[in-house]
Amino acid sequence: QHKFWETQPVGQFKDIGKSSLPEGPIEDPTPLSEVKQEPYNLPNLYEWVTCDMENEETCAEVYNLLTNNYVEDDENMFRFNYSKEFLGWALRPPGYLKSWHIGVKVRASKKLVAFITGVPARIRVRNEVVNMAEINFLCVHKKLRSKRLAPVMIKEVTRRVHLENIWQAAYTAGVVLPTPITTCQYWHRSLNPKKLIDVGFSRLGARMTMSRTIKLYKLPDSTVTPGFRKMELRDVPAVTRLLREYLGQFVVAPDFDENDVEHWLLPREDVIDSYLVESPETHEVTDFCSFYTLPSSILGNQSYSTLKAAYSYYNVSTKTPLLQLMNDALIVAKKKDYDVFNALDVMENETFLKELKFGPGDGQLHYYLYNYRLWNAVKPSELGLVLL
Ligand code: YNC
Ligand code: MG
Structure with a gap:
């Protein structure tokens, strides 16, 4: 076999x-x-x-x-x-x-x-x-x-x-090998439904018209959380503290120090986007969200050659509800002209996927460890690791 x-x-x-x-x-x-x-x-x-x-x-x-x-x-x-x-x-x-x-x-x-x-x-x-x-x-x-x-x-x-x-x-791999520590599913949130349907990424729902679909996925022009802003170099210590504390709850997660956070989470145009909430009163960093940019080539379509996709990376909510934080991430991604926002069902993502109108994808992503036994008793929600 x-x-x-x-x-x-x-x-x-x-x-x-x-x-x-x-x-x-x-x-x-x-x-x-x-x-x-x-x-x-x-x-x-x-x-x-x-x-x-x-x-x-x-x-x-x-x-x-x-x-x-x-x-x-x-x-x-x-x-x-x-x-x-x-x-x-x-x-x-x-x-x-x-x-x-x-x-x-x-x-x-x-x-x-x-x-x-x-x-x-x-x-x-x-x-x-x-x-x-x-x-x-x-x-x-x-x-x-x-x-x-x-x-x-x-x-x-x-x-x-x-x-x-x-x-x-x-x-991680899309194929089944001996043996996954867990199997995750991708969820997709349409930002540009017309293009996604035109290129065959998604289909018009039953009893849905294009204009109703566009309305369904419409997002506000600006983010709603007070103090929501792009992460900067000066935020590395606060973001590291937030992330370390948060990732501690998962069975498998990276052990990030400040150098790692500076590398993996400091914004780089069209590569990695990170936002945080700085309390307008206390100036404390209370929440954080991030996504990376991974376009896909569209094979054999006359009108479009690339799909611009954002992939949810690490998100931490302590004061702002995760749902609201991720809705702000969607708003930012839409503003930046992404066609779709993808997320795995890892960490606490299940708590916002349906509500924020993500739909389940067909592909699965299997997570593996080499030379480390950990039986398939780990649920996607117990994984605190996102690989690129
Ligand atoms: C895969 N994705 O099962 P068996 S993910 C691992 N990861 O072996 P051949 C894979 N193994 O089953 P081909 C795999 N895909 O007979 C296949 N295999 O034991 C296994 N695709 O080899 C497969 N990129 O050369 C079988 O197959 C054997 O010519 C067959 O090449 C495979 O990056 C591949 O999907 C994937 O480019 C290179 O199909 C090719 O088909 C391809 O005859 C498109 O190989 C691109 C693609 C995979 C993306 C990824 C993670 C890779 C992890 C590799 C395992 C790392 C182990 C840890 C090493 C460090 C350890 C320390 C310490
Ligand atoms: Mg080969």
Whole structure:
């Protein structure tokens, strides 16, 4: 069934329910001297490259590979179109390692045909903070699919992570692998319903006209919460405190310090947007919300080429009701011309999704840990982690 994944230290389907197996690391670390020192073998036509994401041309090569070959929806109507600026942000957090940005090129032509990345992260699982790699952007060129290249890419990134004395990883995928710690669902809030319907992202509801639909999703022109403003550099300490306190309640969540918050949450145009509520009276930061920008290419539509999507990231409410905070986030996103606002059913998101007129999507997102057993007893609402 899973010739590769059966060999890996991950929870196996056959073991589900064996409560005798303890939660925690599946395999112990090995001495670094026992980690394989040379890269895994690739078929001879190909070679490993390390991608320097600070280099414009390299960044463009990666961007082009992903733009043409990365994740599509089940009906192949849309494909993720991560921007170069987004890739620079996602792949260069505090402490990042260039050696974890791994490409495969054709030896003769030097064309980039496959990619996989890791970035370091401290992730808390129950009471334990674990140094992990977050693995993302696994991509094999469409013409090289089903040749078992992906397992080699995964083994090579694993080797390079081990060389840094890190033995666990977190990742998400739309496919079912052994074995999800939980399975989440995407919800979508139409901001530009006419375009979404025109491009086939959504459909006109039963007994609905276009004008009634547009009215249904209409939002005010300005936000309603007093003291709602964009996050700034000076807010990093307050936002870090707010976020650390909030994320403490979830079973799996990042352990963010101020450096992480500055990187992951400080606004960057068309990449990451963050807003907070500063009390007009006390000047205390009481609430926070954020979303990242991930457009999708629209495949084969005459009138439109991209869908501008906002993805809910980390949100914390202590004084402003979460519903109102997220409604303000929708208002901001609409103002900035996003077509749709997406959110997973993680953290406390279920409490606003229906009320704010999000509809359930069809795709599922499975969350995984590598070399860390945590049975499927975790609910989406117990997850405090959003991967890009
Ligand atoms: C996937 N998404 O099951 P078995 S998500 C992991 N994640 O192995 P081949 C995957 N494994 O079942 P292809 C996977 N998709 O036989 C497939 N697999 O044991 C497994 N798509 O390999 C699959 N990006 O090379 C099977 O398949 C084996 O040519 C088959 O390549 C797969 O980034 C892929 O969806 C996904 O580009 C590269 O289809 C290709 O089809 C593609 O014959 C479009 O592979 C883009 C796409 C995936 C996005 C992502 C997270 C990746 C996580 C990887 C696992 C990390 C483990 C932790 C490592 C560090 C450990 C430490 C410490
Ligand atoms: Mg392959």
